Amino acid sequence: MDRDRLRAAYLKARDTLLAERTAEGYWVGELSSSALSTATAVSALAIAKSSGLQSRGFEELIDKGVRWLVEHQNTDGGWGDTVKSFSNISTTMLCQAAFHLTGKTSHHTDALKRCETWLTERYGQTPTELAEAVRHRYGKDRTFAVPILTTCALAGLVSWHEVPRLPFELACLPQSWYRFARLPVVSYALPALIAIGQCVHHHRGTWNPLTALLRWLGRQRSLRVLERIQPSSGGFLEATPLTSFVVMSLASFSRDAAAGRVINKGIEFLVNSARADGSWAIDSNLSVWVTTLSVHALAAAGDVEALRSCLPVFYWVLAQQGQVRHPYTGAEPGGWGWSHLPGSVPDCDDTPGALLALHALGYAYYPMDGTRWVMRLQNRDGGWPTFCRGWGALQFDRSGADLTAHALRSIAVWMSRFVGQDRWVGKREQFYDFLMAHFAVRQRTVPRAINCGLNYLTRQQRPDGSWLPLWFGNQHAPDESNPTYGTARVLAAYRDLRLLDSKEAKRGVQFLLAIQNADGGWGGAKDAPSSIEETALATEVLLAWRGIEGVQEAVERGLEYLVRRVENGSFTEPSPIGFYFAKLWYFEKLYPIIFTVAALGRALRESRSS
Numbered sequence: 053m054d055r056d057r058l059r060a061a062y063l064k065a066r067d068t069l070l071a072e073r074t075a076e077g078y079w080v081g082e083l084s085s086s087a088l089s090t091a092t093a094v095s096a097l098a099i100a101k102s103s104g105l106q107s108r109g110f111e112e113l114i115d116k117g118v119r120w121l122v123e124h125q126n127t128d129g130g131w132g133d134t135v136k137s138f139s140n141i142s143t144t145m146l147c148q149a150a151f152h153l154t155g156k157t158s159h160h161t162d163a164l165k166r167c168e169t170w171l172t173e174r175y176g177q178t179p180t181e182l183a184e185a186v187r188h189r190y191g192k193d194r195t196f197a198v199p200i201l202t203t204c205a206l207a208g209l210v211s212w213h214e215v216p217r218l219p220f221e222l223a224c225l226p227q228s229w230y231r232f233a234r235l236p237v238v239s240y241a242l243p244a245l246i247a248i249g250q251c252v253h254h255h256r257g258t259w260n261p262l263t264a265l266l267r268w269l270g271r272q273r274s275l276r277v278l279e280r281i282q283p284s285s286g287g288f289l290e291a292t293p294l295t296s297f298v299v300m301s302l303a304s305f306s307r308d309a310a311a312g313r314v315i316n317k318g319i320e321f322l323v324n325s326a327r328a329d330g331s332w333a334i335d336s337n338l339s340v341w342v343t344t345l346s347v348h349a350l351a352a353a354g355d356v357e358a359l360r361s362c363l364p365v366f367y368w369v370l371a372q373q374g375q376v377r378h379p380y381t382g383a384e385p386g387g388w389g390w391s392h393l394p395g396s397v398p399d400c401d402d403t404p405g406a407l408l409a410l411h412a413l414g415y416a417y418y419p420m421d422g423t424r425w426v427m428r429l430q431n432r433d434g435g436w437p438t439f440c441r442g443w444g445a446l447q448f449d450r451s452g453a454d455l456t457a458h459a460l461r462s463i464a465v466w467m468s469r470f471v472g473q474d475r476w477v478g479k480r481e482q483f484y485d486f487l488m489a490h491f492a493v494r495q496r497t498v499p500r501a502i503n504c505g506l507n508y509l510t511r512q513q514r515p516d517g518s519w520l521p522l523w524f525g526n527q528h529a530p531d532e533s534n535p536t537y538g539t540a541r542v543l544a545a546y547r548d549l550r551l552l553d554s555k556e557a558k559r560g561v562q563f564l565l566a567i568q569n570a571d572g573g574w575g576g577a578k579d580a581p582s583s584i585e586e587t588a589l590a591t592e593v594l595l596a597w598r599g600i601e602g603v604q605e606a607v608e609r610g611l612e613y614l615v616r617r618v619e620n621g622s623f624t625e626p627s628p629i630g631f632y633f634a635k636l637w638y639f640e641k642l643y644p645i646i647f648t649v650a651a652l653g654r655a656l657r658e659s660r661s662s
Contacts, residue, residue, distance in 0.1 A: 053611045055659055061618040062652040066358060068624065069346060069645045077364030078392075081342040082641040084626070085331035087124060087131040088143040090117050091150040092296035093322050093332045095203055098154040100303045100319055113323065116330030118156045121147050122163045124331075129166030133334070133637040137628050138527055141175055141185055142200050142635065149207035153300075179204075183214035189635065194218065195241045196635070199297040202248050205255065206304055212256040220249025221270030223277050240381070240397065240439055243288040243298050246278045247314075251301035275310040281380045283394035286317030287325065290336040290395035295321055321395075334631060334638045340372050341390045342642045344405035349646050351412030352592065353653020359413065366413040369406055373422065374398050381439050386425035400429050400436045400455050401523070404462035411465045423466060426459050427501055434504030435512070438522065452522025453512045454538050457545035460505045463498065464548045502549075509542055510556055516566075517559035525630020526576020526586070527637060534576040534630060539563055540589040547596040561597045564590050565606050572609035583627040587613050588647035592654050611655055614648055623648050 073079055094117035097110040125131060130139025131147045148167050151157050157164060175185040183201055190197040194216055201215040223246050250271060258264050278298070281288075288294045299318040302311045326332060343365060350358045374387050380397050387398025388406040407422050429441050435451025436459040443449035512519055514535070521538035529535075539560050546557040568574055573582025574590040591610030598604045617623040626639035 053608055053615070057615060058611065058652060058656050058659065061615040062353065062649070062656050065618050065623060065645060065648045065652055066355065069649050070358065070361065072642060076368065077362065078339060078368045079343045079346050079642060080337050080339045083333040083335055083337065084134040084639045085327060086133050086334045086638065087121060088133045088146055089292040089332040089334050090120055091143070091146040092203065092293045094118055095150045095153045096296035096299040096322060097319065099206065099300045100315060103303045113326055114154050118150065118154055120330035121150065122160050125163055125166065129170035134628050134639055136639065137637045139170060141171070141189060142196065144171060145182065145186065145204055146200060149203045149209055152207040152209065179210040180214065183210045195244065199244055199248055202251060202301060206300060215252050215256065217252050217256065218245050218249030220246045220274050221266045223274040224270045240289060242281065243278055243294060246274045247298040247301040251304055254305040275308060279310050279314055282314055282317055285394045286321035287336065287395045289397060290391055290393050292322065292325060292332045292334065336391060336393050336395070338390050338640060339392050340388055340402050341405060342640065342646065344369065344409035345646045347409040347412050349650035349653065352650045354657040355653060362413060369409055383439070384425060384428065386421035397439060399438050400426060401438065401458055404458040407462040408465055419466065423463060426462060430501055430504070434508035451508060453509060453519040454521035454523065454541040456505050456508055457542040460502060460545045461548045463502060513556055513559065517563035519560065523631065526580055527628055528575055528580035529577035532630065532635065536567065536574050536576050536586045536590055540593045543593045547593065552596060558600065561594065561600055561603065564594060565602050568606050568609065572613035582613065584617055584623050584625065584644035585627055585629065585647050588651040592651035595654055595658055614651055618648065
């Protein structure tokens with residue numbers, strides 16, 4: 053790779069990234085419009101309108117939303133989550149329900165006919181067959197299956213007997229007991245458990261007198277819990293689908309004052325988050341996440357000038373740190389969520405990201421509260437989960453390899469601040485001795501945490517050398533997973549811990565080499581189409597292993613792919629990536645730009661030192 057060409061591409065990508073900052077100096081980004089979000093939002097507004105709980109009619113918002121759905125129906129008749137996504141049963145059934153709930157069936161008969169044909173050809177003709185297909189898609193996890201079926205039942209498309217019950221009365225337990233109650237939804241879906249659970253119970257009561265009594269007693273108390281955890285913006289997790297499901301469920305049957313307050317705040321959020329074209333995004337924004345990723349990308353490049361221009365970000369990131377116990381998950385102070393908005397919740401991807409960004413920006417003090425927050429979240433299996441320690445019954449509450457790697461990196465980078473790295477390069481034991489000597493950690497707490505985390509990663513490595521991430525997927529992969537993303541993120545931890553010669557790291561490197569495409573790029577898995585995001589992630593991390601046979605050539609091909617995309621201007625085109633489940637998709641405007649800056653910048657930095 054010609055160095056002048058590499059430098060020119062880096063500067064173009066960097067300047068594009070810097071131009072995306074707000075006037076306050078941080079990044080907000082832009083999440084893709086979502087058919088799933090738009091369908092749930094217009095459904096919720098329509099039900100609230102018909103219930104008489106709101107004096108406003110929302111006719112314009114509903115009409116624009118339905119028109120957007122019609123205009124963005126896939127050619128096969130179904131809908132995907134984004135305009136770049138494949139059709140799937142979940143979003144297609146929610147869009148079908150939206151036409152019925154908004155009373156627009158006669159206005160869009162052709163779109164509905166194509167939708168019904170798509171569903172019939174793939175999943176069956178009867179409501180029972182369609183309901184079973186939705187349940188099969190999500191397995192034991194009811195977090196998304198029950199809201200989808202509830203929406204369809206409200207629209208009269210499936211029977212209420214097809215909708216599994218949710219034990220909303222369990223929300224009345226003390227918050228610290230939730231992980232022992234084995235809830236049928238993941239930890240962040242508590243609002244759905246309460247609102248949809250009450251809705252299903254109203255429409256489909258139980259003949260068990262004890263259960264009926266418990267739910268009667270728990271109705272008001274669980275509503276008070278729901279009201280207490282609703283953020284000031286009205287949007288649960290700042291997420292349109294979750295907020296919409298809560299609003300439509302309560303509005304369909306409840307006239308309780310507490311429910312009315314939740315509904316009104318939820319509607320306010322939906323109205324405020326509607327886009328000019330009639331669509332809604334999956335979430336408000338990922339401002340903290342994309343800001344910390346941007347800072348770390350510039351740090352990877354060693355771009356001192358650009359980092360100096362980010363000084364306002366330093367104070368902004370500090371201001372986003374949680375200062376009180378979070379009412380939603382009970383998280384202790386010290387963590388960061390994905391957004392600066394009130395519906396965001398502290399988690400173990402954004403907190404390590406913030407710690408890495410503060411380090412890159414030259415924060416002079418050891419962030420003990422943030423590091424302690426991360427340490428306390430570690431699970432018994434040695435890995436780190438997203439929100440809550442000890443929740444392991446459902447897939448997306450368990451530990452994740454990508455989260456664990458990010459946590460380890462955030463610990464390692466701060467340890468290296470106070471002593472020369474050459475004292476522990478490549479030696480785990482030396483690193484532990486350094487921790488003991490410089491931080492006087494009693495009972496080897498930090499070293500044990502790191503060791504347990506590395507052991508967890510060893511156990512999670514798959515036979516082909518890859519790791520799977522918890523939160524990110526790829527729609528082109530056979531199982532919609534994203535081993536490229538997961539492996540790149542885990543290898544970054546081995547790189548930062550100076551464990552380049554470990555057998556686990558070398559196996560991970562060989563996996564990435566084996567799945568590189570003929571065009572020099574990487575997709576989410578073997579034979580998946582190349583994307584800017586996956587190519588940049590793989591290329592950046594492989595730079596640390598250029599001494600291994602085949603890596604230098606793979607890196608050169610990856611850089612050529614990226615530089616070519618920068619030169620022709622297509623590097624700003626984002627690709628869908630998994631969110632929550634690997635069944636719910638979005639794309640973020642800044643991802644390809646950020647990851648390109650990191651890869652090209654690190655390559656340029658290393659070329660200067662060689």
